[in-house]
Amino acid sequence: MKRKLSLLLALVLALALFMTACGSSKDTATNDPEETEQPTETGEGDEETLEPPAEPMGQLIIGNTTEMSGEWLPYFQNIASDYDIWNFINGYSTVAITFDGEYVVDTTVVKDYKVTENEDGSKTYTWTIADNLVYDDGTPITAKDYVASALLWSSQLLGEMGGSNSYGLYWKGWSEFSKGQTNVFAGVNLIDDYTFAITIDASNLPYFYELPMVSVGPTKLSYWLDETVDIADDGEGCYFTVDINAKNPDGSLVYAEKISAAKSNPFYPASGPYVVKSFDATTKTAVLEVNDKYVGDYTGQKPKIKTIIYKLVNQSTQFDELATGSVDLLPENGSGDAINAGLDLVEQGGFSYSTHPRSGYGKIHFACDFGPTADVEVRQAIAHLLDRNEFAKSFTGGFGSVVNGPYGEAMWFYQETKAELNQKVNQYPYDLNKAIELLESAGWTLNANGEPYKEGDGVRYKRTEDGKLMPLIIEWASTENNQVSDLLVVKLQQNPDLAKAGIQINQTTMTFPELINWMYRDKSQGAEYAVPTYHMFNLATNYSPWYDLSTEYVTDPDMVAAGYNTNYIFDEELERLSKEMVLVDPNDREGFKRKFVDFIVRWNYLLPDLPLYSNIYHDFYNDKLQNWKMNSNVDVTQAVLYAWVTE
């Protein structure tokens, strides 16, 4: 027995050595590092590689630090990498976004369209789609597929399953349809095989971003429900011929199981440039092959890379993966450490990088309705007491910038108004004297005994309307394990000039959900949260090209109570400007820009937030990737469409 055991152990060890030896053999890997390593010395590539191939070729492995779930449908979760795959396999929307962040009608998809202004103030877009569009399996795409998206992704069924059924929320009759109060979607009409109409509800007009409101893509209904479900229109709007909201005797939804099964299957019907070939849940890797039936994006661009592999990588070893050829592209690196590691690799040769500014920033978020931060001068004084350029440099390792308002630097309207804005906005340079001057102008002129404040008195005080003394002590809620918080402690809270100015900041560290409870003053989570307690929070925000802040600074008490305006800033001018900016005709670009500048100038004066840093994202890739042009207006899938690889 013992001899047998010894023999078994010896065999196991021998097997391990054998596996190791076998494992290093090239025939087990189709993308062996030695095969993919490019000896190119510069990051520019050869002249001959600058020409795109006539047919899709090669393979691109994209490393991503966010895990994919394998369910690409974006209405049930918001995992960024899943959404990338969704965008790879879905195309043919009526409206596209350009690299400049502007919305345009996709003329590859739309053969003709008509805009009608209705008597009730609503507006109807009648789309006639091209007749050469098909799914990857060859099934023709018709108007019914577009109407299917409108109905299915706005249905009560989706909402009851825990999904977001807001697909058609700007359209007439969406509210009633999505709640199951009617089975007819009044704002969606099926006209013929290739024509359908979408009507924007009058309450949503006028609106600068009108085009994205009427953006619709195709959905293959037979995949998501079944062949028995059809769509009809008797002239009052579209409806399903079968009640998809129906329930079984036990209360469960009849079609829920079907939709769950369909969304769990990674092989959705594809209308986009790529088709999912495989998804491995154990390694979180998706393989996509080019959809040879795809006719192109809004410019007619078709993919030039045959195979895309989306692979999970670890932040600490991702550049080892790039160096060894396990991945070809690492997009959107924002931290200084990662960027420096990437630049080291570029220096060694064989690798390149491109940069683009983040459309968003890390910030101090003020509560502007109570305590010291209710005074705009206090918020401005804090801005003067934090060297934001130094902060951004420290946090991003020198790969970041400072913005002075709520915008992204790649936005077209910022680019076109940049010079004017730079003249009009306050940069809040580091200035102790200016900070003290601001505080004194706001009445922070007393010490703890109510006597005139003089240097060395510690915290400043101000006499409030009820005659009490209010100290200039700011309660700060910060999240745990947060590098921004750590840096804020050093650069702001422990800054000796802060004490000289008579300001004290007390930090309380908590989990993010708890911070959110305090910020929303959410009494449903506990009575204590309803009491305004914290004056500032450190958070981050991102902006999409659909730039609409009209509900961010509302003053209506009901909306504030519902969780809008988490800055609790009640400034009617700011509210008016944030709304006026988007309530313009979509063709009035100049009007939009003018109002954008007015809004930013007012915002910059009031400082509901103090932007701290905006990253400069770095995309690192090996030299086989050509024509990589990414920016924050588009997603990685759009950039891939215009790139190619050399093998």
Next chain:
Amino acid sequence: MGKYVAKRLLYMLFVLAVMTFVLFFLYNLIPGDPARAEVEPMKHRLKPEEYQYRYEQARKRLGLDDPLIVRYGKWVRNLLKGDLGISKVYNKPVIEVLKPPLKVTVTVNIFVTIFSLGITIPLGIICAVKKNSKFDKVVQVFTIVGYSLPVFIFALLFIYAFAVKLRWFPVSGMKTPNFSGTPWEEFKDMMHHLTLPLIVLIIGSLGGMTRYVRAAMIDALSMDCIKTARAKGLSEKVVIYSHAWRNALLPVITLIIGWFMSIFSGSLVTETMFVLNGMGKIYIDALNNQDYNIALAIQLFYIVMAVLGNLIADLSYGIVDPRVRVNK
């Protein structure tokens, strides 16, 4: 024996009931509003009344308006039906989310357990037999080093040496993307990817077990019965492997059974470093993302494994040593 097992099983059920109660209440005491997290992404696009409607619907659907004790009752009822709830992050049943990581962890740990036990037991025995020899001293030094150094140091060093510099193995993953071949080729590809994490895990586990086996064997070798066996003229091999090892096995068996039960436990550091989608990684991700249904399910699973492991260990003592066999 049967009565003893039945009693222990009843005790296990009691422990489980108490633990479900404690864990459920602890997790629900953590601040946070899953309903708000669900509807928040839609907030800026919805009108206030629509936002409120959807928020209230979400609270109702998630059962957040019920008192905690009612929610616990519903959760237990679903648990008994095999429904562990819905993952907040993935928005799909917890069981569906946990299946792939469990498969990865079990696959990796089977190899780790076999190799670790295959190395540590003979090594511990040899060290005990050759106590204070040069070989023993060298092994002691290496086991101390292996025991003391954090696993991630080994992981980083091995990745740098064998993946980046020598390029013998891939940096991460379990298989080559887009690779297809015969089952044997796929197995070889998997082993090629798993070699580095397996080596790291095995090295990380060698120190403790080797020293434990050595200590148990040294105790056993100093027993009177061993002296008697030697005095009877039995061969050294029989003395060591038949008499001494049998006596040393009693303390070691707890560890061995624990090791087998840990086949289902993930290694957070190794899985994260080598991007293996295992139980350790998903557990820490669930905690970081406040996906408490996942975290709760994993913890319950580990509690079941722990109490089951205890029972098996207790029964095994009787098999190894008849003096502690349970007859009632």
